[in-house]
Amino acid sequence: MSGSAFDGLDENSFFDRVKAKFSEKVPDLSQTLNIAIIGKVSSVKSSLINALLKLSRRQALEIAKVGAISGVTKGLTILKLDEKVCLIDSPGLDDVRAENSDVTQNFLKHIDVGVFVVTGSSDASQKKNLDDLRKHCDSIFVVLNKIDEWDDLDPTVIDEVINQWKNDLKVDKIYPTCAKGYDPKSRLPKMDIRGVYQLRKDIEEFLQKKGKDLLLARHMAEKTPYAVGIIVAALVAVAAEAFLPGSAAFITATQAAAIGSLYYLYTGQILSPTAAIAVLPTFLSQTVGLSLFLFVESFLPPTGIIDVAAASVAVVITLAMLATVNSILSKGAKLEQKELLQSKFKTYHKQAKTLFKDLALTDINDLQSLTGIVTKFLS
Structure with a gap:
């Protein structure tokens, strides 16, 4: 990932861990x-x-x-x-x-x-x-x-x-x-x-x-409620993962797995771990400072206030990222359209920062409230 927020760090080892976690998180879409x-x-x-x-x-x-x-x-x-x-x-x-x-x-x-x-x-x-x-x-x-x-x-x-x-x-x-x-x-x-x-x-x-709900959701005429469910689950996960040692690998895997689930929901095709992870730099290049903060923070001992800040950053970036992917796929566009991804992500990231500015982490764990927030955010 040349030119990314992760330059100078052990990228191969990091992404090996991400792929391993991705496999644990993404549903088995090869089932019948x-x-x-x-x-x-x-x-x-x-x-x-x-x-x-x-x-x-x-x-x-x-x-x-x-x-x-x-x-x-x-x-x-x-x-x-x-x-x-x-x-x-x-x-x-x-x-x-x-x-x-x-x-x-x-x-x-x-x-x-x-x-x-x-x-x-x-x-x-x-x-x-x-x-x-x-x-x-x-x-x-x-x-x-x-x-x-x-x-x-x-x-x-x-x-x-x-x-x-x-x-x-x-x-x-x-x-x-x-x-x-x-x-x-x-x-x-x-x-x-x-x-x-x-x-x-x-x-x-x-x-x-x-682990078969997405196989049926793919054929539902209204896909937004299922997209909301995927995004809400990812937000809850990254908020908790920000407090774990080596949290960057967990958060990245959660983001990639959610992208893979949204991709299947709208296209019926399985996105490989490599392809899902490859989408992330398009977003992270728009938030280099915050992404570097998340990465470095994940290797520090737990520090309370910094971990809370990391959780907030992870939630905002993840919401903006997945809202962008959802918007692109729901309109039949391709994830390879980097300029479109970056443009939409910039808008969603600004809106997500405003939205979560006054929310506490306890609000993230209120699934009913969070579902309403994400549903409104996507509309």
């Missing part, structure tokens, strides 16, 4: 993700899939054209969102088994998430299909869809229906949902999507524990 949407009424489940992915009516039509595999068993829809992510919409796993292709056989070997969809009054015979799905899944979410059917009745009716389904299926939780309005011929001015947010949130939290 299989989701089964199982239930009797195919069209209802298709609408639920569209709602889960936050698609508009137009986008719902496009994803069906691009992802659907033709020539499979009647009643079975296979959506390959990419080479890693596959969704199957089927009445039951017997229908998946009947479609004896490599796609379905590999799918049956491991299903990450099963969404079991029922509608109407309880039907105890559905437990057989649920038990079959349970044998193949890491986690199952049972959904009572089309709850709009009970809108004209007393509110207690829907509670009674849910409790009956729970009793017949022997489950503790059922998600009541509505995904009305995805039919292209629908004349509804707005789509009626109730209960889908909580279902999506719980599925994403489950996938996050498995």
Whole structure:
């Protein structure tokens, strides 16, 4: 990194440590993700899939054209969102088994998430299909869809229906949902999507524990909330890492890993550690003094006030850096456009310094507050 803030220091050793930490921090994006949407009424489940992915009516039509595999068993829809992510919409796993292709056989070997969809009054015979799905899944979410059917009745009716389904299926939780309005011929001015947010949130939290949430987030129509999540996690991390011995390597790895995650979110491509780290000098050249301070401070004994100052500097630089990357990628531009990166970073860095001037480090650890701050900052 000739001409950078790190000249004269042991760069090879430093970046070896950064790459090692990068590998620990970045999710394994080579994994596969299989989701089964199982239930009797195919069209209802298709609408639920569209709602889960936050698609508009137009986008719902496009994803069906691009992802659907033709020539499979009647009643079975296979959506390959990419080479890693596959969704199957089927009445039951017997229908998946009947479609004896490599796609379905590999799918049956491991299903990450099963969404079991029922509608109407309880039907105890559905437990057989649920038990079959349970044998193949890491986690199952049972959904009572089309709850709009009970809108004209007393509110207690829907509670009674849910409790009956729970009793017949022997489950503790059922998600009541509505995904009305995805039919292209629908004349509804707005789509009626109730209960889908909580279902999506719980599925994403489950996938996050498995390190697979980004694989699904990549296909969400609205990517900003996921970009905010990546940035917030990075800010919390660098604020804490500033107090560690050798903190510069930790902070640099966190920044590079977040850049890699944002890159995958918007492009679906995996950014290597070398490529992610190579983006950093473009930003650091704009803040040479601060970057050198962070690097040198990381090799000093803990000193309290200096560590707090380092944490503040790390948070400001990281926010400006990741906001710049997010802006570039969300508009379809390339990370290789250095002049554009530097120009946007200068603006974001100035705004970030003003934003965090009056904030204490305790504010960084308040995730709900920080999420709101970052969301507003990116808007």
